[in-house]
Amino acid sequence: MPIVSVSMPEDLVDRLDQFAEEHGYSGRSEVIRDASRELLDEFDDQSLEGRLLMATVTVLFDYQAGDVEAEMMEIRHEFDDIVESNFHTHVGENACLELFVLEGTLEAISTVVGTIRATKDVQTVSYSVLPMDDDLIVE
Template sequence: MPIVSVSMPEELVECLDQFAEENGYSGRSEVIRDASRELLDEFDDQSLEGRQLMATVTVMFDYQTGSVEREMMEIRHEFDGVVESNFHTHVGDNFCLELFVLEGSLEAISTVVGTIRATKGVQTVSYSVVPMDDDLLVE
């Protein structure tokens, strides 16, 4: 098995080690392999292919860590055809919450979520995806 070197903050390494110990993993490498598989499989849901979807994406970041807020605005404009709505608010002393409402194909939504996740300084990204089939919409 190839060895891959990854840089991460010491605090995150400590959390990985603690998580591995508490959950019966053999070590941090196994945790990272498991998490990597989960991330790669995340949008590999065949039942969503070819359907019109809606997604909510919640992003948290420390507003003092650089240009994340500006980059969220750039993502909003870059994916204007998919982003239906965007909301920004302050949470706690140092954090911002960015909420995106997306509408589009699985590929389009996963591209936006991937772009958000890849933004340096983003701390958490969570989302949900819902099919927008006609029979699900009540008049």
């Protein structure tokens, strides 16, 4: 098995080690392999292929860390063709919450989510995807 080196903050390494111990993993490598598989399989849902989808993406970040807020605005403009709405608010003392509402294909939505996840200093990204079939839309 190839060895891959990954850089991450010490507190994240500590959390990985604690998680591994609490959940019966053999070590952090097994946790990272499991998480990697989960992430890669995340958008591999054949039932959503070729369908029009609506997604909400919630992003949490420390507004004092880097240029995350500016990066979120750049992402909003870069993907303007599928971003239906974007909302920004402050939560707690130092955190910002960014909410994106997306409409598009699975591939387009996964590209936006991947871009957000790859943004430096983003703390949390969560999302939900719903098919926008005619029978689900009430007029």
